[in-house]
Amino acid sequence: MSSPTPSFPGAAALRETGRLFALGIDVGRATFKRPFQVREFIQQCWFIASVTILPTALVSIPFGAVIALQLGSLTKQIGAQSFTGAASVLAIIQQASPIVTALLIAGAGGSAICADLGSRTIREEIDAMRVLGVSPVQRLVVPRVLAAMLVGLLLNGMVSVVGVLGGYFFNVVMQGGTPGAYLASFSALAQLPDLWISEIKALLFGFIAGIVAAYRGLNPAPGPKGVGDAVNQSVVITFLLLFLVNFVLTAIYLQVVPPKVS
Template identity: 40%
Template sequence: MRSAGTTGRCVILGAKVIRYSVTDTLSLRLPFGELIIQAWSLLKVTALPAVLMAIPFGAMVAVQLSGLVNEVGANSLVGSATGVAVLRQGAPVTAGLLMGGAAASAIASDFGARAIREELDALRTLGIDPVRRLVVPRFLALLLITPILVVIVIAMGVGAAFLIATLVNDVTPGSFWLSFGSFAKMIDVWFTLGKGFAFATIVAVISSQRGMEARGGPRGVADAVNASVVLNVLLIVVVNLAITQIQTMFFPMAVA
């Protein structure tokens, strides 16, 4: 029953966030200064980890697949295998996990601290909706930095895969990029961005909801941060699987 109630409150909060994001942006009531500050703060805690995660991920994929394709004499396909793996799965999942970890912790801890100091109740007493004033800017900030994180992961992951394939496994640069361009399509990029925006929505709503409902002092804040990270990672994996299945059904991989 508690899980059902929490899910219902998350759905209601998500609907409010989306509605206020549209109406406040169109009516110019959105606190744009807060939006820019939050976007920069979230980008600072996720950009460098994105680089540090993307490089070993691309290298790991290249090492594993290079050994496999070399066994069957098809090392010219290393570019397609590693590039498409990074583009379709590595980039959105890495960006999502970073948002679900670093960004979610920052959002949940901020709201949790405000909740135990009764700042949110004070805003409501003054007639200010915390969802419109605090949650919406963080939601839009995550949407704003999502394409940046995705591009960083794609560039670093494919670059690392290219270096491993050419320097270690003797794959010619021309065959790597030729096979990558033959299988990677723009629809993959759009699905990757779509996954990133979906993950950003999940992270913003869940982290805000768990932080705003924190109770019991500092331990309650820690519990809210832990719960938000766990729920975000779980939902990101499940949603990624669902979107990947839809992509595979309607847009199967084929030579461009």
């Protein structure tokens, strides 16, 4: 009789993490294989954009307003009101915009991706595709992951614009700020790499949301309850990974790109 395989605390989580990374590598390889599922990619882009664009726009307004009000109050206390616009833009573009975009993509688009793939899995459609020699990763996962990345990239720009406009409105109207000083301070501290890191974050966050949703959708527990649990797990795991990756990217960016001195 063979002895049971030894295990240690966290072994299951470590195996799941390895499989998640393996799926990410498989998606990267399958992206460059032909034929590329153009129609599926366009449909997924339209679906993710349709379910996230309105909530993203609505959420970005209070985000920009809260940041502008908080920074406006702080700069007023220390006598640096002329830098309110620059500080608000940096906070919105670098941090709030990609995070808001990724959270809504994970919550709306990622949960739908996970539910779709999970239902296909429990109906044994995924196994049938493998039997027929069709790669589920190339046929189903790659278009969804790339769609999440593209929509995240585009929505991030929209959130940045709406957030900055919302911050401008609330700072000028509610706190009595000067419109010219708010706009003129944009160039005081903000620089072009700030926009680049924001777009890179949005792209990477979309990739993470798509990969996690696809992985949980391809590996649910049996039955409809398993699919529901997989959807919840995918959203929670994505949120945790997003905040962790955001911290790492921000720390690297602040070390590599020197701050602009006014």
